[in-house]
Amino acid sequence: MKSQNLKNMKKWILSAAFVVAATLSAFANSAVIAQLKANAPAQIDCQFEQQKFLKGMAKPVVSKGALTYTKDNLSMMYTQPAGDYLHISPTEFSMQVKGKVRKHNIKPGSPMLVLKNTLTLCMDGDVEAVATENGATLTYANNGNHQFTLTKELNKGEKGYSKIVLEYNPKTYVLSSMTMVEANGNYTVYTLTNQK
Numbered sequence: 052m053k054s055q056n057l058k059n060m061k062k063w064i065l066s067a068a069f070v071v072a073a074t075l076s077a078f079a080n081s082a083v084i085a086q087l088k089a090n091a092p093a094q095i096d097c098q099f100e101q102q103k104f105l106k107g108m109a110k111p112v113v114s115k116g117a118l119t120y121t122k123d124n125l126s127m128m129y130t131q132p133a134g135d136y137l138h139i140s141p142t143e144f145s146m147q148v149k150g151k152v153r154k155h156n157i158k159p160g161s162p163m164l165v166l167k168n169t170l171t172l173c174m175d176g177d178v179e180a181v182a183t184e185n186g187a188t189l190t191y192a193n194n195g196n197h198q199f200t201l202t203k204e205l206n207k208g209e210k211g212y213s214k215i216v217l218e219y220n221p222k223t224y225v226l227s228s229m230t231m232v233e234a235n236g237n238y239t240v241y242t243l244t245n246q247k
Contacts, residue, residue: 084176101239123140125174181201
């Protein structure tokens with residue numbers, strides 16, 4: 052009888068510990084999200100490195116350049132490869148790749164509108180809105196940076212990202228890296244440095 056009571060008590064303590072840990076995690080998550088929004092800078096100027104990891108390739112495709120962001124306006128000017136760029140504004144999503152300019156459809160319901168909103172919301176530190184935009188589940192971890200992982204189960208043939216990992220500087224609350232994983236397993240890592 053005592054043995055059974057002891058087992059029941061251990062189960063109850065373990066369950067309570069899980070509930071407390073989950074509650075504390077949720078509080079930490081909410082506090083960090085509030086800090087990210089409160090400390091979002093009016094403008095970000097920095098350098099970036101972009102690494103594309105593609106199936107069948109031993110090494111990533113590396114690109115570099117300068118990034119400028121003000122509310123809803125993102126500009127990435129590539130120095131490697133020189134001349135490439137990406138521009139996002141409230142009404143436009145355009146890019147130049149190997150000398151060819153492409154203007155993307157950002158009408159409601161378009162995948163490129165989701166990507167445009169994802170990129171600008173990440174820069175704003177609005178991780179909850181990023182999760183909503185992508186229909187993703189959001190989790191938080193403190194690994195030295197404030198790390199948020201967004202995951203989504205994609206149906207066969209569905210476009211979008213199965214995982215997005217965002218890391219924010221713990222002192223400035225500015226985005227320091229973003230990893231975007233596609234349904235096919237290809238992924239891109241952006242690292243932002245020399246932030247001003």
